[in-house]
Amino acid sequence: MKLHTQLVQFDAAPLDPFGPTATPVYQTATFEQENPEQFGRYDYSRSGNPTRDVLQKQLARLEHATHGFAFASGLAGITAVLGLLSAGDEVVAGDDLYGGTFRLFGQIAPRRGLTVRYGDPTEPEAFAELIGPKTRLVHVETPTNPLLRIVDLARLSAAVRRRAAKLGIDAPIISVDNTLASPYLQNPLDHGADVVVHSATKALCGHADVTAGAVCCSREEIAKQIAFIQNAEGAGLGPQDCFLLLRGIKTLGVRIDRQQQTAAALAEELAETRGVEAVYYPGLSGHAGREVHAAQSRGPGSIISLRLGSRERAVAVAKALELFPTTVSFGSVSSSVCFPAAMSHASVPRELRARVAPPEDLLRLSIGLEDVDDLRADLRQAIERADAIGQTRLITCSTGKRTLASLPNGSSAAR
Ligand SMILES: *Cc1c(COP(=O)(O)O)cnc(C)c1O
Numbered sequence: 293m294k295l296h297t298q299l300v301q302f303d304a305a306p307l308d309p310f311g312p313t314a315t316p317v318y319q320t321a322t323f324e325q326e327n328p329e330q331f332g333r334y335d336y337s338r339s340g341n342p343t344r345d346v347l348q349k350q351l352a353r354l355e356h357a358t359h360g361f362a363f364a365s366g367l368a369g370i371t372a373v374l375g376l377l378s379a380g381d382e383v384v385a386g387d388d389l390y391g392g393t394f395r396l397f398g399q400i401a402p403r404r405g406l407t408v409r410y411g412d413p414t415e416p417e418a419f420a421e422l423i424g425p426k427t428r429l430v431h432v433e434t435p436t437n438p439l440l441r442i443v444d445l446a447r448l449s450a451a452v453r454r455r456a457a458k459l460g461i462d463a464p465i466i467s468v469d470n471t472l473a474s475p476y477l478q479n480p481l482d483h484g485a486d487v488v489v490h491s492a493t494k495a496l497c498g499h500a501d502v503t504a505g506a507v508c509c510s511r512e513e514i515a516k517q518i519a520f521i522q523n524a525e526g527a528g529l530g531p532q533d534c535f536l537l538l539r540g541i542k543t544l545g546v547r548i549d550r551q552q553q554t555a556a557a558l559a560e561e562l563a564e565t566r567g568v569e570a571v572y573y574p575g576l577s578g579h580a581g582r583e584v585h586a587a588q589s590r591g592p593g594s595i596i597s598l599r600l601g602s603r604e605r606a607v608a609v610a611k612a613l614e615l616f617p618t619t620v621s622f623g624s625v626s627s628s629v630c631f632p633a634a635m636s637h638a639s640v641p642r643e644l645r646a647r648v649a650p651p652e653d654l655l656r657l658s659i660g661l662e663d664v665d666d667l668r669a670d671l672r673q674a675i676e677r678a679d680a681i682g683q684t685r686l687i688t689c690s691t692g693k694r695t696l697a698s699l700p701n702g703s704s705a706a707r
Contacts (some may be wrong), residue, residue: 295545296545298354299354299542299543299545302346302353303346304346305342307333307342314539315343315347315534315535316342316343317531317535318337318343318531319531320337320341321337322336322337323335323336337528338526340523341531343531343534343535343538344528344529346534346538347534347541348360348361350541351475351490351496351506352508354475354476355470355479355480355481355488355508356479356510357481357488357510358512358515359510359515359519360507361506361507361518361522361528362504362505362528362529362534363506363527363528364528364533365491365493365504365505365527366392366469366471366493366506367392367396368527369489370393370431370467370489370505371525372522372525372527373429373465373507374396374400374401374429375518376428376465376514376517377404377429378405379405380405380426381405381407381426381429382424382426382427382428383397383407383429383430384408384409384422384427384429384431384464385409385411385432386410386413386431386432386433386436386443387411387412387413387647388412388433388441388648389436389469390437390471391638391640393431393433394640394641394644407426410644414441414442414444416443416444416448416450416452417447420454421455423455423459423464425459427464429464429465429467430448430465430467431469432467433468433469434468434472434480435472435473435574435581435595436472437471437595437622438572438595438650438656439597439648440472440573442579442580442581442582442585443581443584444584444588445480446483446484449484449485452464452466465486465514466486466487467487467489468480468485469488469489469491470489470490471490471491471495473589474544474593475490475496476544476590477590477591478589481509486509486510486511487507487514488506488507488508488509489505489507490506490508491504492504492506493623494621494622495544495548495594495622495623496537496623497536497537497623498540498541498543498544498547499536499540499624500619500624500625502533502536502537502540504529504537547661548593551659551660552591552592553664554659554662555573555592555594555595555596555657556573557664557668558667558671559571559573559592559596560576561668562596562598562671565672565675566679567675567678569598569599569600571596571599572598573592573596574589574593575591576592594658594660595622595623596656596657596659597632597650597654597655597656599651599653600653600655600678602652605653605678605679606631606653606654606655607631609675610631612677613670613671614674615667615670616629616657616667617629618630618631620635622656624660625661627657627658627659627660628658629656629657629658630656631654631656632654632655
């Protein structure tokens with residue numbers, strides 16, 4: 293079955309006697325047992341729920357995995373992956389990660405006796421050198437959020453295994469956060485990863501109305517552990533949210549196709565726009581890692597980051613945008629803008645800030661389903677307006693008394 297078919301054709305309600313076409317929300321905590329001495333198929337929704345099972349099966353299928361697990365959030369999923377480790381173990385992580393992952397690795401992992409070391413996974417061989425005898429987990433994102441850096445997953449996996457062989461240790465588990473691409477565009481397990489994690493809050497949900505996470509894998513011993521952790525720690529996703537996620541996933545393909553088409557057009561135009569200093573989008577010629585991304589994915593996606601020269605201008609543009617409300621998160625049907633330096637990435641550890649913190653003039657755009665002409669016009673007016681503000685400030689500083697009305701282009705900078 294092809295991907296678009298898989299997204300809408302699946303067993304929506306196994307074991308249900310009425311043959312519903314949509315998965316019922318089994319909104320129940322408990323299931324009656326036929327026999328006090330024996331559990332049935334389901335007993336308690338923390339341990340297992342039919343709505344969640346349908347979702348988990350679908351997640352696994354989309355990620356080319358044998359097992360999928362749905363969690364209360366992306367971070368709950370990554371926490372479950374950390375649960376595969378024991379005190380004394382080490383993690384080697386990419387140095388360009390979602391801010392909340394940095395917080396988890398920096399402030400929770402140490403309390404569990406784990407050490408995390410960071411390196412640049414876009415140089416897989418040097419990155420793999422960070423692996424030591426106690427390294428049990430390697431965790432990276434590609435494309436990264438928000439700089440859209442690309443990690444060559446096959447090369448990373450080969451380098452990690454070579455390094456482990458050299459040290460005479462079991463190869464660490466390679467976990468890839470596939471949130472930015474979504475399983476519609478990229479399947480890390482096909483390129484040597486052992487575990488894929490998602491913030492399903494983003495593209496998988498697609499409507500910004502659920503927080504959820506996914507963990508997918510094909511190695512039986514890892515799957516058993518994640519299933520155990522999901523039940524033992526109790527961070528599995530509730531049935532109502534599973535239902536919403538199942539519904540969102542049905543349109544993942546048409547959403548991403550359309551959002552990506554708009555994003556590609558806007559990225560090209562932004563790259564040519566005066567006042568835009570840099571555009572990061574894996575589909576743009578000249579984007580570092582573009583060929584690698586093209587080889588390991590099915591498209592550049594719907595997230596664009598751009599630099600506007602100064603923090604002030606970035607903030608001014610974000611404020612001036614009318615169709616891009618300022619929100620954290622991305623991947624929804626409606627567009628949004630994020631100022632990562634102060635929002636999603638406020639938790640980048642101090643020691644990494646100089647190297648990997650998002651630049652202060654960076655905005656991240658999430659492109660939705662709006663008409664491309666409306667988005668284009670909105671971006672234009674916002675950048676022009678910010679320009680006008682910039683010029684005003686410049687003029688005011690240099691002459692001390694020129695006013696808004698005297699702007700050369702007579703624009704309405706005062707709004
Ligand atoms: C949002 C995000 C997360 C965290 O997911 P939550 O659902 O917010 O817990 C993890 N990784 C990436 C890349 C994200 O964008």
